[in-house]
Amino acid sequence: MTLASKLAWDDTVLPFQLDRPDIRGRVARLDGTLDAVLAQHDYPPMIEAMVAEAAVLTALIGQSIKLRWKLSLQIRGDGPARLIATDFYAPAEPGAPARIRAYASYDADRLARETDGFAAIGKGYFAILIDQGKDMEPYQGITPIAGGSLSACAETYFAQSEQLPTRFSLSFGRSAAPGEDEHWRAGGVMLQHMPKSAAEAAREGSGEEGLLHHGDLLDGAENEDWTRANVLLDTVEEMELIGPHVSPAELLVRLFHEEGPRVYEALPVQFGCTCSEARVRQSLSIYSAKDIGHMTTDEGIVTADCQFCGAHYEFRPETLGFEAVEGPDASG
Structure with a gap:
């Protein structure tokens, strides 16, 4: 594979379908995007790895949904890793990342x-x-932390909340080609049985604490097809997932050539944050002047930092809240 073709597949999600067993899926590759996500913070290696796993999961899941605006993934626990949060924003227009x-x-x-x-x-x-987006009711689905990885949690979520048999195979970590600096790369494959074929879920799941497992949702010939596709996915190697020398299309042929893989247009992805001064002002508009006063520093300003990108904002307190006495454009 040439350098140009390698770069063409970095930071993309490729949708595909296995026609014979009626299974759809996605192949994701994150390179510069993942580096940019992690560069915003100085995380310990353990946290970096979980954020990387969550990011590639988010890319795979977000692209599989007919999304108009935003999909968010949240993992909250009572341990030292309290929260991992990701956002996937749909392209603003056709062809955009x-x-x-x-x-x-x-x-x-x-x-x-x-x-x-x-x-x-x-x-x-x-x-x-x-x-x-606007005038649409947000949707939220929640399942307990289960399994030994975030990808196992995601599989449990789809089985339990959506009753969709779903599998993930992911690889992520720091890598360096000869002559290059070390940087983050991640890749993954998502398999999902088409919803119209899913059988009625069992009352008691075979997963942890009785939660549904993806294998509980199908029977008969559909279960045989799903099991075969999973066995083939289990043969994938880490370097095939991450690349960069095996393109996603080549990977699908290696894994599923007997299943008739059919690929669609790849979606480019990039790091991006939607924070802005206007959004921060909007979030503070619910507070009274007294509340804003408690937020004001000794220097007489209100500050806010974006947790995702690190952007720093400073405001005059009299321009904030529902009791603001001056507009946001008032001179300082």
Whole structure:
């Protein structure tokens, strides 16, 4: 593969369908996008890895939904890794890239005593939130933290909340080609049985604490097709997922050539944040002048920092809240 063709597949999500077993899927590759997401913060390696896993999951899931605006993934726990949050913004217009951002909150002192990143989440929940924009009711689905990875949590979510058999195979980490600086790369494959074929879910799942497992949702010939596709996916190698020397289309042929893979147009993705001064003002518009006063620093300003991109904002307190006495454009 040439350098040009390698770069063409970096930071993309490729949709595909396996016609014979009626299974759809996505192949994601994140390179510069993942580097940009993680460069916004100086995370410990354990947190970096979980943010990377969440980012590639978000790219795969976000592209699989007919999304008009934003999909968010949230993992909250009572352990030292308190929160991992990601956002996937649909392209603003045809041909434009989707945008991804991510953020993590953690207790550094408690985290230092952990050796297993996933265990650092503790007990909590995995949630997917879909916001289709103005005048649309947001959707939220929640399942308990289960399995040994964020991808296992996502599989449980789709089985339990959506009753859609879903599998993920991911690889992520720091890599460096000869003559290049070390940087983050990630890749993954998502398989999902078409919704119209899913059978009625079992009352009791075979997963952790009785939660549904993707294998509980199908029977007969559909279950055989799903099992075969999963067995083939299990043969994938880490370097095939990450690339860069095997394109997503070549990977699909290697894995599923007997299943008749059919690919569609790839979606480019990039790091992007939607924070702005206007959005911060809007979020503070619910507060009274007294509340704003409590937020005001000794220097007489109100500050706000974006958790996703690190942007820093400063405001005059009299221009904020529902009791503002001056407009946002008042001179200082």
